[in-house]
Amino acid sequence: MTENIGVLGKKTPQRSDVERVVNVALPTAYGKFQAVGYFDHERGDEQVALVYGDPGADRVLTRLHSECLTGDAFGSRHCECGDQLAAALRAVAAEGSGVVVYLRGHEGRGIGLLAKLRAMALQAEGLDTVEANLALGLPVDARDYGVAARILGDLGVRSVRLMSNNPRKREALVRHGIQVAEQVPLLIPPCESNLTYLRTKRERLDHHLPHLDAVAHLS
Numbered sequence: 001m002t003e004n005i006g007v008l009g010k011k012t013p014q015r016s017d018v019e020r021v022v023n024v025a026l027p028t029a030y031g032k033f034q035a036v037g038y039f040d041h042e043r044g045d046e047q048v049a050l051v052y053g054d055p056g057a058d059r060v061l062t063r064l065h066s067e068c069l070t071g072d073a074f075g076s077r078h079c080e081c082g083d084q085l086a087a088a089l090r091a092v093a094a095e096g097s098g099v100v101v102y103l104r105g106h107e108g109r110g111i112g113l114l115a116k117l118r119a120m121a122l123q124a125e126g127l128d129t130v131e132a133n134l135a136l137g138l139p140v141d142a143r144d145y146g147v148a149a150r151i152l153g154d155l156g157v158r159s160v161r162l163m164s165n166n167p168r169k170r171e172a173l174v175r176h177g178i179q180v181a182e183q184v185p186l187l188i189p190p191c192e193s194n195l196t197y198l199r200t201k202r203e204r205l206d207h208h209l210p211h212l213d214a215v216a217h218l219s
Contacts, residue, residue: 017042018150026050030086031093033100036155040147045105049151050089053097059181061098062160063088064148064169066106069113077193078120084186088163099155101148109133110142128200141205145169149176165207187211 019039026035033050040047055061065072065088071081085100092098108116111133119132133140149172152160159179162170163186170180190198190212201207 018047018147018154020154028089030089033089036151038147038151038154040105043105043147045147047104047147047151048102049155050092050100050102051155052092052095052099055097055099055155055157057156058159060152060157060160061092061095061163061184062152062157063092063098063100063163063186064145064173065100065102066109066143067102067104069107070116077191079194079197080188080190083188087186087188091163099152099157099160101151103143103145103148106143109140110144111136111138123197128204129197130200130204141168145172146176149173149178152178165201165209167206167208183208190215 017040019041020036021039022035022037024035024037026033028050031052033052036049036051038047038049039045063085065085066081068076068079068081070076071079071083072085073082075082088100092100107113108119111119115136115138118136119129119138122132122135123129127135130140152173157178159181160173161182161184162173162180163184164170165186167183170183173180185208187209195212195215198207198209198212202209202212
């Protein structure tokens, strides 16, 4: 087993399934991060963690962000993903330290880009996001957070303050050995285009979205 130099200058063991490949400064609109690149040998995915400051080991402000090309890159209002990513990066920078793990292979809750677009077409016909996936013969949520836990472990993170409205992310991290000291809401004001989608996430996927109660006028 080889060793590499961690973000904080510490030597950490290199794992055989998720290998740290590169660590480089990444200046962004939100501040100067370290981009730590990983290769997931099991799934063949390239992953990246954006690290700000010296996050330490405990109670690290953390976001596990599932890849969403339409929201993150194109500014889609069908979801709130792009706004959540920006809010998480701003929060970490304001905190002075933290980690955003950007999880590739999670497009469309793990079904892939083209399948997600097909599901969106079904939603335009009246199905909700859960019904659309099932109508395509696909899982409602196929994401796995094991790689995220291994990345956090490689960075020396033991416990996190998790920026998420999804209790299943918390459960997955705990299951993979990362303590969740706190779940921090990441609430984005809804718009007419995504209100139905967000309500479905609350009602059928158990997302904690209490702010939706105040926007009945968008219905």
